[in-house]
Amino acid sequence: MSEKISTLNSVHFVIQTCLKWFKAIAILISLWIFGIFKRKPKMIHVQGFVESGFEDVKEAFVQNLESNWEHQGASLTVFHKNKLVVDLWGGYSDKECRRLWQKDTISVAFSSTKAIASLCIALLVDKHLISYDDKITKFWPEFGKHGKGAVTIQWVLSHLSGLAYFDTPITESDARDWKKMAKIIENEKPKWEPGTAVGYHAITFGWICDQIIRRTDPQQRSLTQFFNDEIRGNSGKQK
Incomplete structure (x- = not known):
């Protein structure tokens, strides 16, 4: 009887050991297969011309x-x-399934007007009307309220001004009135000490740049009018 029990225990041990090995092998195979499909493609596909x-x-x-x-x-x-x-064009429109980016691939664009606003500021710098290091209070003294006096044009463009958002609720009527927006910006408190941290100025960027341009452009144009006159209206022309 004891011999039968010993034999059964041995068989049970062998079966359990085999099952453990099968499980381990199955896990390794699964990881290997998963790795093949999840592996990032090394080849960079770039098409087009320069x-x-x-x-x-x-x-x-x-x-x-x-x-x-x-x-x-x-x-x-x-x-x-x-x-x-x-x-x-290059890379993948969907890397997981290796779908290549094509010439006609459609993508979503965010904050593209920030580049336009920055270009308008750059043109004023190029005309020697302002410097990136100028403090905004140089041409807009009221802006310096609540600890904003050290904020420079560069800090605004680099999202360092601390005005990543406004606490004041803004109506559509306010948004269309640059003088009201000036007061709102003047009375805003920075959300951190200006110049010490970066915080994306998703909505506030354009309004601040508009105020800078209005106060430094000799014709006191809005950002929109400045862009239309100086850049869009002179596309391809040498000045």
Whole structure:
């Protein structure tokens, strides 16, 4: 009887050991298969062209994809003097299923007008009307309330001003009245000590830039009018 029990125990031990090995092997196979499908593709697919003299743009575009600054894919088109000089696209529109980014891939764009506002500021700097290091109180003294006196143009453009959002509720009527918006901005308290931290100025950026342009442009134009006159209206023209 004891021999039968010993034999049964031995068989049970062998079966349990085999089951453990089977489980371990199954887990390893699952991880291996999962790794194959989840592995990030190493090859960077870039298509399109650049005109002679713009090769550095393509190099930077490829580097952005290789270094994962662009997590999936991207496209870039540049016109210079009304001529298409850069037209690139690359990476993946869906990396998980290896769907390549195509020339006609549609993407969502956020905050593209911030680049336009920054370009308008850059044009004023280029005309030597302002400097990036200028404190905003230099041409807008009332802005300095509540500890904002040290804020520079550069800090606004770099999202360092501390005005990432406004506490004051803004109506549609307020948003269309630049003088009311000026008062709201003047009375706002920074959300952190200006210059010490970055916080994305998602909504406030444009209103602040508009006030800067109105106060430094000799014609006192709004951001919209300045852009229409100086950039959009002179596209392709040499001034």
